Amino acid sequence: MKSMPRLAGVCAAALTPLDADLAPDTEALVGHLRRLLAGGCDAINLLGTTGEATSFSVEQRLRVLEAVAASGLPLEAIMVGTGAAALSDAVRLTRRATELGYAGALVIPPFYYKNVGDDGVTAYYAALIERVSDPRLRLYLYHFPAMSGVPITADAIARLRSAYGATIVGVKDSANAPGYAAGLVAQFADLDVFPSTEAILATARRDGFAGCISATVNVTAELAGSVWHAGEDDPQRASRQELLSAQRATIGRFPLIPALRHLMARRTDDDAWLRIVPPLRPLEARDAAELDAELALEAVR
Numbered sequence: 001m002k003s004m005p006r007l008a009g010v011c012a013a014a015l016t017p018l019d020a021d022l023a024p025d026t027e028a029l030v031g032h033l034r035r036l037l038a039g040g041c042d043a044i045n046l047l048g049t050t051g052e053a054t055s056f057s058v059e060q061r062l063r064v065l066e067a068v069a070a071s072g073l074p075l076e077a078i079m080v081g082t083g084a085a086a087l088s089d090a091v092r093l094t095r096r097a098t099e100l101g102y103a104g105a106l107v108i109p110p111f112y113y114k115n116v117g118d119d120g121v122t123a124y125y126a127a128l129i130e131r132v133s134d135p136r137l138r139l140y141l142y143h144f145p146a147m148s149g150v151p152i153t154a155d156a157i158a159r160l161r162s163a164y165g166a167t168i169v170g171v172k173d174s175a176n177a178p179g180y181a182a183g184l185v186a187q188f189a190d191l192d193v194f195p196s197t198e199a200i201l202a203t204a205r206r207d208g209f210a211g212c213i214s215a216t217v218n219v220t221a222e223l224a225g226s227v228w229h230a231g232e233d234d235p236q237r238a239s240r241q242e243l244l245s246a247q248r249a250t251i252g253r254f255p256l257i258p259a260l261r262h263l264m265a266r267r268t269d270d271d272a273w274l275r276i277v278p279p280l281r282p283l284e285a286r287d288a289a290e291l292d293a294e295l296a297l298e299a300v301r
Contacts, residue, residue, distance in 0.1 A: 005076060006169070006192060007103050008210045009042030010201070010224045012217035013050040015260055016064070018275040024060055026067035028272070033073055040225025041217060045106060048081040049147060049174070050215040050257060055277035058089050062096060069100040076103050079140055083108035087124065091131045094139075104138035106172060109150040118156040122163075129164055139167055140192075144174035151175075154187055161188065172196060172213050182207065198224045199248050202241040215256055216248050219263045223247070243298065250294045258283040259291055266292065 014036065017028035033044055046068060047053035047061055056064075061082075069075060082093035082105040094105045107128065109121055116124075129137065141160075145151040152171070160168050170192030173181045184193045185208035192210035198217055200209060201224060217224050223244050230237040251259050258276060262283045265273035274282050283291070 005103075006210070007043045007077070007079060008192070010040060010198065010217055010221065010228050011043035011045055011079075011194065011211055011213040012036045012041045012221060013045040013048045013196075013213055013215045015215075015218050015257070015264060015273075016047070016051040016053075016056075017272065018277070019272075020275075022275060022277050024056060024064050025272070026064060029064065030068060030071040030073065033068065033071075033078075036218070036221055037073070037077065040221035040223070042077065042211065042225070042228070043103070043213075044078045045172070045213050046078050046080045046102075048106060048142075048213075049108075049144065050218070050260070051081065052257065052277050052280070053081045054084075055280075058084070058092060061093055065093075065096055065100060065102075069102075075101045078102050079104040079106050081106045081108070081142070083110075083142060085110045085112045087127055087131075090128055094128060094137070095132045095134065098132060098134045098137045101136075104140050104169060106140040106142050108142040108144055108148050109152060111148040111150060114149045116150060118153055118159065121150060121152060121156045122159050125160055126163065129167055137167055138169045139164075140170040140172055140194075141168065142172050142174070143180070144172075146175065154183060157184070157188065157191070161191075166190075170194060170210065181209065185209065197248060198227070199241075199245040201227045201244070202230075202237060204228070214248070215260060216251050218260050219251070219267065220244060220247055246298050247295060250298065251291070254283065254287050254291055255280075259287075262288050262291065263295075 017025040019025040080097040080102045084090040097105050141152050143152040172194045174196040181193050181195050194213040198212045198214045227240050261273050
């Protein structure tokens with residue numbers, strides 16, 4: 001069995017373009033992914049939180065998987081969010097992503113029942129792995145307790161690694177709590193750890209991170225790529241990282257998905273990007289104007 005290369009570098013948590021019925025627009029999505037990969041990204045996180053995956057049905061998500069797989073895009077550079085509250089849904093999505101040849105499945109813990117502890121978390125992932133039952137499965141654990149309400153502790157990861165070895169290839173850390181990601185790097189030498197902010201890119205290799213998986217890379221891909229791929233002696237690396245971090249912080253002061261949709265609409269002159277699945281709402285006009293003004297100021301500093 002051919003070994004798939006490990007994901008690394010700048011990974012965009014991709015937005016999902018929507019049609020007039022608020023279903024994924026697969027043609028527009030494929031175009032967006034192509035532009036990201038050509039414009040600074042090393043990898044893509046498809047159907048994650050930023051991509052509003054949990055607002056779509058399993059059938060809609062499967063149609064996205066099939067469309068992207070048929071597009072000619074390099075699936076070895078794309079991980080897919082396949083988490084779901086229902087175990088059977090997560091199994092179905094994860095199995096299909098693995099069959100199609102995607103680089104891995106990014107799976108958040110089930111997010112309805114809380115306080116399940118490490119026993120509940122490990123039981124869920126164990127059931128998923130065993131029911132998918134495919135040696136090609138590469139699982140990325142998605143630590144985002146602010147959304148899921150269910151943390152993935154280092155002890156839970158150790159138990160899963162002991163039981164399933166190299167099937168558990170990485171972690172996306174969307175909590176960004178002090179010490180969590182660094183602690184995983186220190187404890188697990190061959191685990192690919194991705195913080196969820198491009199603000200760490202200049203020192204990511206030194207700190208043992210595989211790169212970043214970030215929502216704001218939808219609009220900062222070129223700058224983020226220039227930081228990640230710059231040499232240690234590049235005189236512009238520090239200033240680029242400073243600007244990148246400032247842009248990330250500015251966008252992060254607004255509701256993130258609506259803000260990114262606004263920026264994509266402005267960048268492409270296509271208001272279809274403003275479509276968003278309720279209960280999320282488009283960015284308020286006042287916030288949109290403020291965001292545009294602040295980013296314009298940063299660009300000329």
